Every structure is written in C-alpha cells, then in structure tokens.
Amino acid sequence: MEFNNDHDKKMAEKEAKRMEQALATSKATADTFYDQSQDVTLTKGDINRMAFRSLALQASFNYERMQAGGWLYTILPALRKIHKNKDDLKNSMHMHMEFINVHPFDVTFLSGLVLAMEKGKENISTIRAVKVALMGPLGGIGDALFWLTLLPICAGIGASLALEGSFFGPIIFLLMFNIVHFGLRFGLAHYGYHAGTSALPLLKTHTKRISHAASIIGMTVIGALVASYVHLSTPLEINAGQAHVALQADVLDKLMPNILPLGFTLIVYSLMKRNFSPVKLIGLTVIIGVVGKLVGFL
C-alpha cells in the first residue's frame, strides 16, 4: 500500500510538471469556443486518416515541445472539419501546439478522445487537462505493451529463425509486429473517438491491469531469451594429478547449464540499478571479453 501511495504521488507530481510545461508554451487566447454548434460528425474515413497521420507524430520532434508539431499534424484535417469559425480553429490549434509527450504507439487513443471533445466543443482548458492527464498512463501502458513485450517476443522469434539462416526470420518479425501495431493504432483511434470521456475512469484501472499482464509475458520471455542468447563459457581446466576436470562441462553444466550467462546478466542488471549507463556497460563488456581471452579464463 505504501508503495502504491508513493506511486500515485509521484504520478501526480509528474502530471503537475507536464501541465506547467504545456502552459509555458501556450498561445491560446480564449477558453470557450464561440461557435458551440455540435452538428459536425467525423466519418470512419476521417478517423482512419487521423490514425494514419499519427505515424508522423515525431516528425518535428524537438526538445522544446517534444511532439507538438506532429501531434497537430495528426489531428489537423479533423480539426478543420470541426471548427468552422476561424478564431475557434486558431485557438484550438494554438492549444495543440503546446508541449506534448505521448507514447508513439497508443497516441491514437488520445487523439480520438480529443477529437470527440473538440467535436463536443468542450472548453480549451478541459481538453488540455485530459491531454496532460493521459500522457503518463499512456506512456506506461505503451512501454509495457510494445517495448517490453511485443518487440522482445517478435524479435526473439525472428532472430532465432534468422540465426538458423532462414529468410522467414525478418518476414515473420515484420508481420507479427505490424499486425498488432496497426491493429491497435487504428482500433484505439476509433475506440477513443466513440468512447469519449466515458472511457477515462475505466482507463486508470485498465492501465494497471494490462501493464501487469504484459509484464508477466515480457518477464517470462526475457528469462527465456537470457538462457537462449547470452553466450558465455569458460575453457578453464583443473589438473589435479591424473584427473582433468573441465570447469564448464564437468562442474558448471552439471550444476546448471547457462549459469554463467545468468550470472553475467544479473551482474549487469545490478550495475544498471546503480545507474551505470548502457554505454559504460558496453565498454566494460568489451574489456572483460578481451582481457578474459588474453588471460585465458574465457
């Protein structure tokens, strides 16, 4: 419980910081739209177009406003359709040029939701609040689903085929990854648009549960990948009079195969938790490899 409270507090702090960043880059002048008519409906094609354009979310990525340019690019055609009043359109676009940093894979859920709110002519500050509130949860669920689960599984299967010399490795990798990728990208766009703000309370509980389920799969696969693809063994032999004992075959493999790869991975993991950067660890690995070979224990 303690941990959960901390977690929520940390999230709230981050959210406050993001709101600050958004307001710092804000050029929106009014909070309510002049034209409150809600007669525009976006077609299936409009939503699909938005989902397709979301592929360019990071096209103008920069450290001042992160994905703001690509985010506006994503929803621009739909915004033009919704806001007939020029001042409304300007105001809305200014708000969407504010700082935004959302996950590039599940972004369409947010853009669908935002378009539903724009269509309902909600206040600028309300839409901004939803954008800011969703950046964190969507980032977490996107990392868990795509980087930590989908990519290791697809890449692990693809690489094992490629290493056997099969041309199907890259093909199966691309197929598996993109069926899920595009299915979710387009599916979430429609879901976000149709569910609208009613999806918000559900999202919070679902974020945790889906991340949890994804982490179970991801962690299992990583355990399997460590055993399959980290290669480390020792040629050391112990000579005691007549008896030759090969350390790897006679001792370590009898104890547990893959014990050296597991040990090395856990050492790297613990160093990483002490804030060793990946670059430093790569350098360290090269040194261990070269020195180990030179001395003869690897």
Place this chain on the structure above:
Amino acid sequence: MLMDALLIGLLAGIAGVDLFDGLTHLHRPIVIGPLVGLILGDVTTGLYVGGSLELVWMGMVPLAGAQPPNVVIGGVIGTSFAILTHADPKVAIGIAVPFAIAVQGCITILFTIYSPMMHKCDRFVDQLNFKGIEWVNYLGMIILFGFYFIVAFLPIYFGADAATALVQKSPQWLLDGLSVAGGMMPAIGFAMLMKIMMKKTYIAYFILGFLGVTFLNLPILAIALGALAIAMIDFFNYGRENNDSNKPVSSDSVEVEDGI
C-alpha cells in the same frame, strides 16, 4: 562500390525515418541485416549478423525518453563491415557500437536545433497556414533522411578498406576477445528491460522463462504462449475476485514514464 554505398545510404535513410516516424520496425537489425546482405551480395551473412545484432539491441529501446545507442546505424554499419571485411559477426558488433553511440549524440543535437521551428508553427497557426505546419513536419523527416544517408554512406564508402586492413592487422587475441564480448552483449539489452520491469512479483516469471529454455529446451514461441496463458489467468481472475467480493488484490503496475 559507389553504387553499393549509395544503396546502403538510401536504406539507412528510410530506416532512420522509420525509427521515429512510421514505426513499422523495418529499421531493426533483423530486417536491415539481410537487406544490406542483398545489396552486398551475401544474404546468408546478412541474416546471421542481423539476427545477432537484433539480440544486442533488443532491450535498447527509447524507454522513458532515454536515447540508447542508435540501432539503425548499428545495424547498417555492423552488417556492412562484417560482409566487407569478412570478420566474425560478433567482431562486427564491436565495430558497430562506437558508430551507434556517436550518431545518437548527433540526433540529440538535431532535436535541439529543431526547437525554433515550433515558433514558426505558432506564426503559421495565426496565419492559418496549414501547408506550412505540414511542411515543418515533412522537413523534419527530410532532414533525418539526409542525415542518416550521409552517416551511413561516408564510413562505408571511405572506411571499408581501412576497416578491412585494420581487421587483418589486428592480433588474433583481440578479435577473439571482441567475439567473446559480442556473445555477452545481449545481456545489456535484457538487463535494461529488467531494470524497467523487474518487481518482486515478476521474479517468478523470469525464473519460469529461464528454466523453460535451460532444462526443457522449449522454443521462444512456446514460452511466449505459455506466458500468455498465465497472464490471461491472472487478468480474468482479477475481474472475478473483484466481482465476487471486495477483496483487495495487489496489482503493481510497471513504472510509468514518458514514452518516446
């Protein structure tokens, strides 16, 4: 050689854009490797190097906004040099990593100097200049394409001979050592993933996956499906328990960070 280098530059440009925009993941070494192999006329080596580099870069994804060594340049340079210098693919990993780190540094600079374009966008909004806003995005992708084209073309066109000479002159113990290090390198990516995901709750699943391969020799797909089954049991039991009673169930979520 000029033609090969140009084609590889083109491939790197497309892959470099895909890394940020498009995200079809054709920029991963497992796809780039065989494609570079196709250009250089050695698909088998390309597949093997691509597969090896894929494992090294598996965990090196942009988690929580931190940029890892650049996977596109790592894949392109690593595969090209492995084929051109006839070095062991694991040695190629050692050659590729410094390039990948340097390029990522340059990308950070590119993203910094693109910031003023946002103020241009603000003016375009006031003028309702939609084409202008769109072109700021297209220009970003064009710049990225050009950058990757150059950083892939130059080392391959001008560096291949030097790299071959270097590999031939290198003492055997150094090459063997690099090869050993290349075999250990995937651990770094996996550890990165573990750092983000690992909670007490998940240690059990790591152990399950590890022993599935070590003692049962199961393929990765079998283990992924088994894990999916466990995750589904967990997911649906949570719903049932919550409906039957108000028993609290602990559900730790993964560390929630900015996604980029």
